[in-house]
Amino acid sequence: xxxxxxxxxxxxxxxxxxxxxxxxxxxxxxxxxxxxxxxxxxxxxxxxxxxxxxxxxxxxxxxxxxxxxxxxxxxxxxxxxxxxxxxx
Amino acid sequence: xxxxxxxxxxxxxxxxxxxxxxxxxxxxxxxxxxxxxxxxxxxxxxxxxxxxxxxxxxxxxxxxxxxxxxxxxxxxxxxxxxxxxxxxxxxxxxxxxxxxxxxxxxxxxxxxxxxxxxxxxxxxxxxxxxxxxxxxxxxxxxxxxxxxxxxxxxxxxxxxxxxxxxxxxxxxxxxxxxxxxxxxxxxxxxxxxxxxxxxxxxxxxxxxxxxxxxxxxxxxxxxxxxxxxxxxxxxxxxxxxxxxxxxxxxxxxxxxxxxxxxxxxxxxxxxxxxxxxxxxxxxxxxxxxxxxxxxxxxxxxxxxxxxxxxxxxxxxxxxxxxxxxxxxxxxxxxxxxxxxxxxxxxxxxxxxxxxxxxxxxxxxxxxxxxxxxxxxxxxxxxxxxxxxxxxxxxxxxxxxxxxxxxxxxxxxxxxxxxxxxxxxxxxxxxxxxxxxxxxxxxxxxxxxxxxxxxxxxxxxxxxxxxxxxxxxxxxxxxxxxxxxxxxxxxxxxxxxxxxxxxxxxxxxxxxxxxxxxxxxxxxxxxxxxxxxxxxxxxxxxxxxxxxxxxxxxxxxxxxxxxxxxxxxxxxxxxxxxxxxxxxxxxxxxxx
Numbered sequence: 001x002x003x004x005x006x007x008x009x010x011x012x013x014x015x016x017x018x019x020x021x022x023x024x025x026x027x028x029x030x031x032x033x034x035x036x037x038x039x040x041x042x043x044x045x046x047x048x049x050x051x052x053x054x055x056x057x058x059x060x061x062x063x064x065x066x067x068x069x070x071x072x073x074x075x076x077x078x079x080x081x082x083x084x085x086x087x088x
Numbered sequence: 089x090x091x092x093x094x095x096x097x098x099x100x101x102x103x104x105x106x107x108x109x110x111x112x113x114x115x116x117x118x119x120x121x122x123x124x125x126x127x128x129x130x131x132x133x134x135x136x137x138x139x140x141x142x143x144x145x146x147x148x149x150x151x152x153x154x155x156x157x158x159x160x161x162x163x164x165x166x167x168x169x170x171x172x173x174x175x176x177x178x179x180x181x182x183x184x185x186x187x188x189x190x191x192x193x194x195x196x197x198x199x200x201x202x203x204x205x206x207x208x209x210x211x212x213x214x215x216x217x218x219x220x221x222x223x224x225x226x227x228x229x230x231x232x233x234x235x236x237x238x239x240x241x242x243x244x245x246x247x248x249x250x251x252x253x254x255x256x257x258x259x260x261x262x263x264x265x266x267x268x269x270x271x272x273x274x275x276x277x278x279x280x281x282x283x284x285x286x287x288x289x290x291x292x293x294x295x296x297x298x299x300x301x302x303x304x305x306x307x308x309x310x311x312x313x314x315x316x317x318x319x320x321x322x323x324x325x326x327x328x329x330x331x332x333x334x335x336x337x338x339x340x341x342x343x344x345x346x347x348x349x350x351x352x353x354x355x356x357x358x359x360x361x362x363x364x365x366x367x368x369x370x371x372x373x374x375x376x377x378x379x380x381x382x383x384x385x386x387x388x389x390x391x392x393x394x395x396x397x398x399x400x401x402x403x404x405x406x407x408x409x410x411x412x413x414x415x416x417x418x419x420x421x422x423x424x425x426x427x428x429x430x431x432x433x434x435x436x437x438x439x440x441x442x443x444x445x446x447x448x449x450x451x452x453x454x455x456x457x458x459x460x461x462x463x464x465x466x467x468x469x470x471x472x473x474x475x476x477x478x479x480x481x482x483x484x485x486x487x488x489x490x491x492x493x494x495x496x497x498x499x500x501x502x503x504x505x506x507x508x509x510x511x512x513x514x515x516x517x518x519x520x521x522x523x524x525x526x527x528x529x530x531x532x533x534x535x536x537x538x539x540x541x542x543x544x545x546x547x548x549x550x551x552x553x554x555x556x557x558x559x560x561x562x563x564x565x566x567x568x569x570x571x572x573x574x575x576x577x578x579x580x581x582x583x584x585x586x587x588x589x590x591x592x593x594x595x596x597x598x599x600x601x602x603x604x605x606x607x608x609x610x611x612x613x614x615x616x617x618x619x620x621x622x623x624x625x626x627x628x629x630x631x632x633x634x635x636x637x638x639x640x641x642x643x644x645x646x647x648x649x650x651x652x653x654x655x656x657x658x659x660x661x662x663x664x665x666x667x668x669x670x671x672x673x674x675x676x677x678x679x
Binding site for chain 1: 341342345346417418419421454459462466467470471473474486489493538539542543544545546547548549550551552553554555558561562565566567568569570577578
């Protein structure tokens with residue numbers, strides 16, 4: 001049941017810089033398209049009128065993730081240890 | 089029908105039968121067992137059966153209601169996929185442990201009282217340990233030891249709680265606990281240990297990544313989700329669980345972001361996801377509990393899928409650190425696609441299973457007006473996409489090419505992943521069959537409103553933006569992160585060192601004093617007790633008078649006398665007369 005010994009077929013689509021550029025452009029277009037409808041629909045709010053601001057969830061997600069990354073970066077200085085930490 | 093079959097019976101019977109069958113028979117058996125158990129569960133009628141008597145209590149091994157059935161379905165369904173994934177294994181040992189483990193977890197789900205629950209609870213702890221031991225590495229042995237120790241601690245808390253509860257109420261019933269007191273707190277701690285709630289959470293991220301390729305896949309589903317089931321049944325609406333759940337959701341994310349080992353990232357994301365469920369249990373409304381059950385259902389499936397894709401990578405490359413992996417999409421595109429489906433499902437990406445279940449919990453919190461719960465769970469939702477949704481596939485399948493060209497895993501592994509991917513998409517697109525299974529009333533939740541879907545897409549895609557913009561900060565390092573297991577791993581050593589210093593120090597001091605020094609001195613003294621006393625007196629006398637000149641001569645004389653026992657008789661007589669005088673004085677004065 002082992003995998004074939006013969007050389008498996010290789011996909012290299014992500015190795016080409018122009019593909020990455022296209023991907024990035026597509027990603028930015030998607031981001032803009034996602035926020036655009038917010039300006040035209042009436043949004044329901046749960047707790048506070050701020051939630052009705054166009055792009056609230058986009059901003060929320062972005063800020064939350066930046067905060068999480070920064071906090072874990074700082075915590076990393078305290079918590080990270082070499083891999084053999086427990087073996088010493 | 090039919091109380092004549094118990095779902096876990098098939099698994100225990102299979103675990104025994106396994107030892108008699110040849111390889112082909114074993115392969116058929118391990119697929120047949122979960123399928124048969126699934127079929128039996130569909131036919132079970134609500135009620136109690138399989139009763140027995142123990143210690144004067146009427147106990148039942150089989151309690152069927154909608155709650156136990158929905159967990160039974162997903163446990164057996166997942167077991168089928170896991171065994172399909174593990175079909176290549178030739179060892180009886182691992183399959184036997186896995187069958188017994190899954191059987192015990194089904195037993196715990198269907199147990200009708202606290203005592204039966206406890207028995208299956210402990211069988212689960214023991215059998216699952218073998219799935220870690222089967223890795224047969226030094227690290228796995230250490231992790232398995234710590235794993236079983238923590239679970240024994242949790243099990244003992246549970247046992248103590250059950251005994252106190254039975255003593256206080258006279259009943260072994262396992263229903264919602266209303267009384268807050270020591271017995272129920274102990275039971276709660278026992279359950280929470282298995283749910284991997286901090287601070288006793290590190291067993292999960294310690295042991296699961298050290299388990300075998302297939303053992304890891306199997307373990308992810310059962311221990312924590314059995315705990316979720318028991319919490320739903322016993323502790324629905326206990327507000328403390330909202331705090332526990334929220335802290336787990338955040339805790340899991342932060343540690344997952346720090347982590348380098350791909351299976352440890354996934355282990356931390358179990359904590360994060362179970363946090364959502366426990367938070368729902370704490371909210372305690374019908375919608376929140378339905379959400380917790382539905383999320384447990386969806387979670388078991390996509391988490392097994394994620395662990396399968398990580399397991400396939402580990403199986404083929406022998407590596408599990410993000411720093412060693414990367415660029416694997418080139419030769420394992422199918423595994424990459426399945427893994428990404430799992431990663432998007434856990435992030436509750438619309439049209440996948442997480443999206444139709446997790447928001448139920450959040451919306452239930454909103455209905456109750458819990459602002460902080462909503463806030464934290466939304467932050468955690470964004471964070472899930474960060475660590476499990478993007479980080480896992482990105483660093484394993486894309487990122488830096490480390491030159492690994494493993495090819496696709498065996499067909500049965502791909503088939504298992506395809507099956508679970510299908511379930512993820514099915515629940516995501518058409519959740520109604522799952523909603524119909526939910527035990528707490530009809531589901532009034534519509535995931536696919538335009539606004540809600542749009543909000544979710546915004547939240548996720550801008551989380552992705554944050555990931556790619558801050559990618560330099562997320563660079564993987566060859567490190568581990570300290571978790572609460574530090575307390576017993578380093579603390580244990582510290583305790584050992586202190587105890588060693590104290591007690592062995594005391595021991596060697598006593599050895600020097602009582603074994604070597606004192607007996608020697610005493611022996612020397614009692615060689616010549618009389619002579620030694622005289623010599624000591626002489627020394628004191630000489631030191632007092634400052635006249636040390638002829639002491640050695642006197643000592644020699646004393647030695648000679650005591651060796652030949654040549655003391656003058658008069659001295660002896662004088663001493664005995666003095667003694668008699670003192671005695672008579674004492675005697676007469678006292679009377």
